[in-house]
Amino acid sequence: MNRIRATVTGIDRRESLHRVMLTGGDHEFTLITLELGEEYGIGALVEIHFKSAHVSLAKNISGQVSIANRLEATIVSLREGELLAEIVLESSAGRFFALLTAEAVNRMQLVAGDRVTALLKASDLYLSKAGEL
Amino acid sequence: MFLIIETGSQVEIMLVSSLKKKLAGAEGDFLLHTDVEIARGGITAIAGPSGSGKTTFLRMLSGLTTPDEGLLEVDGEVWFRKEPGKKTVVNLKPQQRKVGVVFQGYALFPHMSVLGNMLYASRDMVLAEKLLNMTGLQQLKHVKPGNLSGGQKQRVALSRALMQQPRLLLLDEPLSALDEAMKSVLQDELINVNRELGVTILIVTHDSSEMYKLCDRVLLFDTGRIITDTSPRELFVERATTQKFAFKGEILEILAVDAVSIAVVAIGNNLVEVVIDSDEKETLQAGDIVIVGTKAFNPTVRKIAAKDFDFSRL
Incomplete structure (x- = not known):
């Protein structure tokens, strides 16, 4: 799991459903989850976790996209398989991985050093107390 | 006090x-x-x-x-x-x-039938019949414990404990x-x-x-x-993390496939395969006891047809 350290800045609640706003590095994050423990109050130091397979990458992105979270990042390295490729990225919020299809890497001609935008859906982000999980 | x-x-x-x-x-x-x-x-x-x-x-x-x-x-x-x-x-x-007590071991009298074991606790035949029906032992009431399955024996132990009301x-x-x-x-x-x-x-x-x-x-x-x-x-x-869907299991094997790793995990009677990130692969190995979890948004729920599933009573 990718981990990004962040601080809770806001919480909206509708019954058991919660939207949590966070800040990590230079980035704002929005996360949607069911029940939220009391320990995740505003100001709590937490980790945002997400699977590499849940990361999408965009290059020269324009137009409107529904995805709530965008992370400006630089490609550090790529490890390409026949079908899938694992990309290591660096952002102001820390280092993380993305798992893309090898076909997408070729189509976008992704190479180390490229500036890209990582896209993360709010419902694909997990929350844990810093150090747990 | x-x-x-x-x-x-x-x-x-x-x-x-x-x-x-x-x-x-x-x-x-x-x-x-x-x-x-x-x-x-x-x-x-x-x-x-x-x-x-x-x-x-x-x-x-x-x-x-x-x-x-x-x-x-x-x-x-x-x-x-x-x-x-x-x-x-x-x-x-x-x-x-x-008080009625049932332990993991069945502790039944081997020479007595199911009904005999129950009546040993109390001679109440009406209650015995009721319990035999409730626990599905009616057909087995004259059978001795040696011929019963583990589940059936535990039912007898439970029924016997209940005979004392x-x-x-x-x-x-x-x-x-x-x-x-x-x-x-x-x-x-x-x-x-x-x-x-x-x-x-x-x-x-x-x-x-x-x-x-x-x-x-x-x-x-x-x-x-x-x-x-x-x-x-x-x-x-509510006390767990924000992961909603979590099961304890044991890693049997971690396979490298193309650019990813796949952990084979035994959860209860089932084997599941989970694609893991490369940093997770570094910290996990076969034999590790793990929690396999996902958020409430990810699992799919599909109704099963009777033909898919046959957990008939054993």
């Missing part, structure tokens, strides 16, 4: 007040010290690490182990009472207590030796027994799904103390 002597409450069945027993543990002696009130009609899980005093607690309730001191009162009747430094005032024998039914890991399908069937029967007969149940179990399915309350023991007293939902769902 015997502050509460009157227990006129309609809902409460059992009061345990400063019931103490010195126990020898693996890391030295410790004091089992319990204070708890149990409501009538519920199913309460007794959980906690081995050697934490769970079984001794049940044995003190049933009269098989004598506490050092304290008060035990059930349904307004004192079963045990001894104040510190004084003589024991009350200590009812196990057979004087309206207990106020309390104490179960010490009664289903832990059974396979998952059988366990599930017997869990349903326990719920049925609880509802239909109104008997109050305390069950020692390590199985979180069992606690969740059966119990309205969990008492978590640790070195002789009840450290947590809560609902299964609070314990397993």
Whole structure:
């Protein structure tokens, strides 16, 4: 799991459903989850976790996209398989991985050093107390 | 401390007040010290690490182990009472207590039939017939235990315990030796027994799904103390991380496939494959006990057709 350290800045609640706003590095994050423990109050130091397979990458992105979270990042390295490729990225919020299809890497001609935008859906982000999980 | 002597409450069945027993543990002696009130009609899980005093607690309730001191009162009747430094005032024998006990081992009389085992506890033929029907043993009532499956034997043990019309039914890991399908069937029967007969149940179990399915309350023991007293939902769902879908399993193998790694994990009777990130691969290996989880957004739910699934009663 990718981990990004962040601080809770806001919480909206509708019954058991919660939207949590966070800040990590230079980035704002929005996360949607069911029940939220009391320990995740505003100001709590937490980790945002997400699977590499849940990361999408965009290059020269324009137009409107529904995805709530965008992370400006630089490609550090790529490890390409026949079908899938694992990309290591660096952002102001820390280092993380993305798992893309090898076909997408070729189509976008992704190479180390490229500036890209990582896209993360709010419902694909997990929350844990810093150090747990 | 015997502050509460009157227990006129309609809902409460059992009061345990400063019931103490010195126990020898693996890391030295410790004091089992319990204070708890149990409501009538519920199913309460007794959980906690081995050697934490769970079984001794049940044995003190049933009269098989004598506490050092304290008060035990059930349904307004004192079963045990001894104040510190004084003589024991009350200590009812196990057979004087309206309590049924079922342990993991079946402890049935091998030379008696199912019905014979039940009637040994009480000659009440009407109740025996009712229990045989409730637990699906009607067709097997003349069979001897040697010819029964594990699940059937445990049903007989349960029925025999219920023949005494207990106020309390104490179960010490009664289903832990059974396979998952059988366990599930017997869990349903326990719920049925609880509802239909109104008997109050305390069950020692390590199985979180069992606690969740059966119990309205969990008492978590640790070195002789009840450290947590809560609902299964609070314990397993709300206190966990924001992951909603989590199962304990064991990693059998980690395979490298193309640019990813796949962990093969045994969860209960099932094997699942999970694609793991490369940093996770570094920290995991075969034999690790793990939690496989995902958020509530990810699992899919599909209704199964009867032909997909045949968990016929074993």
